[in-house]
Amino acid sequence: MTDTHHLPDPLIRKLLNRSSLDDGDIAAISALPFRKRTVPASTYLLREGQLPLRCGFIVEGYAFRQKLSADGNRSIVCVMVPGDLFDVQNLLLGQSDHDVQALTRLTVAEVAIGAFRDMTMSRPGLINAMWTDGLAEAAIYREWLLNVGRRPAPARLAHLLCEFQVRLRAAGMGSDDGYELPMTQEQLGDTLGLTSVHVNRVLKTLERQGLISRKGRQLTVLDWNSLQSAAQFNPRYLHLDRLQP
Amino acid sequence: MTDTHHLPDPLIRKLLNRSSLDDGDIAAISALPFRKRTVPASTYLLREGQLPLRCGFIVEGYAFRQKLSADGNRSIVCVMVPGDLFDVQNLLLGQSDHDVQALTRLTVAEVAIGAFRDMTMSRPGLINAMWTDGLAEAAIYREWLLNVGRRPAPARLAHLLCEFQVRLRAAGMGSDDGYELPMTQEQLGDTLGLTSVHVNRVLKTLERQGLISRKGRQLTVLDWNSLQSAAQFNPRYLHLDRLQP
DNA sequence: CGGATTATTGAAAAGCCTCAAGAGTAGTGG
DNA sequence: CCACTACTCTTGAGGCTTTTCAATAATCCG
Numbered sequence: 393m394t395d396t397h398h399l400p401d402p403l404i405r406k407l408l409n410r411s412s413l414d415d416g417d418i419a420a421i422s423a424l425p426f427r428k429r430t431v432p433a434s435t436y437l438l439r440e441g442q443l444p445l446r447c448g449f450i451v452e453g454y455a456f457r458q459k460l461s462a463d464g465n466r467s468i469v470c471v472m473v474p475g476d477l478f479d480v481q482n483l484l485l486g487q488s489d490h491d492v493q494a495l496t497r498l499t500v501a502e503v504a505i506g507a508f509r510d511m512t513m514s515r516p517g518l519i520n521a522m523w524t525d526g527l528a529e530a531a532i533y534r535e536w537l538l539n540v541g542r543r544p545a546p547a548r549l550a551h552l553l554c555e556f557q558v559r560l561r562a563a564g565m566g567s568d569d570g571y572e573l574p575m576t577q578e579q580l581g582d583t584l585g586l587t588s589v590h591v592n593r594v595l596k597t598l599e600r601q602g603l604i605s606r607k608g609r610q611l612t613v614l615d616w617n618s619l620q621s622a623a624q625f626n627p628r629y630l631h632l633d634r635l636q637p
Numbered sequence: 638m639t640d641t642h643h644l645p646d647p648l649i650r651k652l653l654n655r656s657s658l659d660d661g662d663i664a665a666i667s668a669l670p671f672r673k674r675t676v677p678a679s680t681y682l683l684r685e686g687q688l689p690l691r692c693g694f695i696v697e698g699y700a701f702r703q704k705l706s707a708d709g710n711r712s713i714v715c716v717m718v719p720g721d722l723f724d725v726q727n728l729l730l731g732q733s734d735h736d737v738q739a740l741t742r743l744t745v746a747e748v749a750i751g752a753f754r755d756m757t758m759s760r761p762g763l764i765n766a767m768w769t770d771g772l773a774e775a776a777i778y779r780e781w782l783l784n785v786g787r788r789p790a791p792a793r794l795a796h797l798l799c800e801f802q803v804r805l806r807a808a809g810m811g812s813d814d815g816y817e818l819p820m821t822q823e824q825l826g827d828t829l830g831l832t833s834v835h836v837n838r839v840l841k842t843l844e845r846q847g848l849i850s851r852k853g854r855q856l857t858v859l860d861w862n863s864l865q866s867a868a869q870f871n872p873r874y875l876h877l878d879r880l881q882p
Numbered sequence: 883c884g885g886a887t888t889a890t891t892g893a894a895a896a897g898c899c900t901c902a903a904g905a906g907t908a909g910t911g912g
Numbered sequence: 913c914c915a916c917t918a919c920t921c922t923t924g925a926g927g928c929t930t931t932t933c934a935a936t937a938a939t940c941c942g
Contacts, residue, residue: 410730441873459783462869467783481776484769485655489776489874516758523768524729526775531726531734533778538704538712541785541830545898576920585786590898592922608907624707628686629734790930821888835930837890853939 402563403449403501406475409562409632410528411521420515424508426501431494437478438492444482448502450474454495454574458582468583469536470529471495471556471574473563480522483509495574528631535629540585543624548584549594550623553604557613558627570612598622647808648694648746651720654807654877655773656766665760669753671746676739682723683737689727693747695719699740699819703827713828714781715774716740716801716819718808725767728754740819773876780874785830788869793829794839795868798849802858803872815857843867 404418428451431437437455438444450472457470457478469490472478478492483505512519532555539551556573560566573580577595578588586594598604603619605612613619649663673696676682682700683689695717702715702723714735717723723737728750757764777800784796801818805811822840823833831839843849848864850857858864 457779459779461783461787462871465783465787467786469779469782481772484765485772485776485876486878487873487876489876490779513761516761516764519761519764519768520729523764523771526768526771527726527730530771530775530778531730533775533782534702534704534714534735536782537714537778537785538706538710540782541712542706542710542827577922578920582787587899588921589900589923593898596922626707628732631730631732631734633731822890823888832931833889834891834932838930841890 402451402475403477404475405564406449407518407521407525411517411524413517413521417515417517417521420511420518424503424511426503428499428501430497430499433494433496433498435494435498436491437494437498437500438482438488440488440491442482442488443486444479444488445505446502447477447479447483447505447508448500449477451499451501453498455492455498455500456495456579456583457490457492459490466582467585468579469533471583473559473565475563477522477525480526495579531629531631545584545586545590545594546597547623548586549580549591550598550603550619551625552580552584553598553611553613554620554623554625554627555630557616558630558632562630562632569616570610573606573609573611647696647720648722649720650809651694652763652766652770656762656769658762658766662760662762662766665756665763669748669756671748673744673746675742675744678739678741678743680739680743681736682739682743682745683727683733685733685736687727687733688731689724689733690750691747692722692724692728692750692753693745694722696744696746698743700737700743700745701740701824701828702735702737704735711827712830713824714778716828718804718810720808722767722770725771740824776874776876790829790831790835790839791842792868793831794825794836795843795848795864796870797825797829798843798856798858799865799868799870799872800875802861803875803877807875807877814861815855818851818854818856 404413404421407413437448440459452474455472455476455478456468457472458466458468460466478500479488482488512522539548543551556571557566560571561568565571575583576588577591580586581588581591584591595606598619599606601618601622603613603615603622605614619625649658649666652658682693685705697719700717700721700723701713702717703711703713705711723745724733727733757767784793788796801816802811805816806813810816820828821833822836825831826833826836829836840851843864844851846863848858848860848867850859864870
């Protein structure tokens with residue numbers, strides 16, 4: 393594997409979290425004519441019902457997937473970090489069933505769907521790496537279903553905070569004892585199936601219990617073991633064993 | 638495409654719902670040394686933490702994926718019908734993050750992981766079909782997250798009933814105006830993030846409103862349009878457009 | 883038929899939501 | 913650099929959905 397800094401570096405880093413790639417695979421990704429663009433927070437990268445013509449991944453910043461119900465309620469179903477492919481599924485499934493939106497100011501790299509498809513067809517190692525990545529995303533969906541459906545609000549919020557801690561570290565952000573919370577309390581609520589008011593109260597409770605502390609959006613994990621056990625957090629579902637054996 | 642009745646027929650039918658397969662692909666699946674077995678309801682096909690050695694799909698009956706939280710609560714995160722591959726993700730992700738359990742008396746067909754992997758490597762059309770299938774499962778997870786996180790109990794239950802109606806028809810079961818509900822009310826509750834008591838009350842409400850009727854487990858949809866709109870159900874997320882254009 | 887699971891119903895409690903208002907914070911333009 | 917505006921966060925009070933607990937009826941299965 394080369395050490396030069398090509399455009400798709402965050403993507404390669406992400407795929408290597410869970411799969412092996414050979415030099416040919418890495419060269420094939422690096423050779424794709426990706427085009428970078430930077431957009432402000434809240435920009436839509438993809439809308440429900442749309443048929444995308446390009447395929448992209450996150451270079452810097454965060455994005456999320458959201459679904460809106462007919463009566464205007466929102467559910468944030470996925471938070472994406474640098475390296476995440478945000479619209480491969482439309483390559484195969486067609487019309488999108490959800491929106492993809494920038495959470496922060498965001499830099500993405502995109503390539504025409506045709507070039508992307510050709511590349512995957514000729515590199516079984518890459519297909520497998522991306523398939524694996526999609527399966528890992530599905531594993532997070534399953535854990536979130538358990539979280540939203542069966543855990544009380546304090547455990548539910550603590551669980552999301554634990555997940556961010558682990559995933560942000562795996563993406564090379566944050567530090568070992570905390571990170572900058574990427575979302576407003578309303579967005580946290582839409583992720584957890586709670587109201588922003590209740591998220592606020594529960595955050596204060598976790599703080600009062602000495603599990604975390606906050607200055608603005610900066611979150612410090614004061615007691616990782618207790619936070620983990622309050623959350624019933626077990627990182628197995630993230631399938632990052634290659635990083636944390 | 639041939640018309641003979643090979644073992645993997647439900648699998649082929651399922652894949653054709655969302656992808657094109659050529660004769661070579663179908664021959665390749667049919668040639669795999671699948672072994673059938675039938676197990677009673679509640680049998681575990683796979684347990685969390687396990688490393689599976691085989692790869693299988695459902696021939697007849699229903700199964701589900703469940704996750705258990707540390708304090709013993711259960712969430713049913715996926716219901717599978719004939720044709721569904723129930724453990725491909727472990728081929729790529731390793732240790733399972735959830736259990737797979739038979740919902741009814743169940744017939745499955747399984748093949749050693751090695752043979753399965755070889756087949757996918759040599760047939761890009763099949764990889765794509767199975768990848769697509771996994772992406773469609775992820776789309777259902779997203780819709781369920783919206784359902785559990787943001788819809789009140791009546792809409793939530795109505796939505797699941799609508800989904801069953803469409804998916805069972807696509808799998809060749811049930812009829813146009815109803816089906817045999819495959820789960821107990823407790824299992825419905827674990828799927829929806831509700832208690833069985835509340836599921837029972839909400840079922841009665843839907844019945845009182847004239848949307849459905851029940852005799853035992855047999856469910857009849859009396860007013861599909863009203864049920865759909867009470868559920869805010871839009872089948873787009875099932876990505877079955879090939880069947881229902 | 884008998885035992886176990888499943889469905890049904892009531893009453894009371896709990897958790898989370900709604901509504902509302904005030905305080906803090908960040909970004910913008912003069 | 914300040915002031916203005918728009919978010920975002922915070923806190924309180926009351927209400928509603930859903931849960932818990934409990935007890936009985938119905939159904940399934942061998």
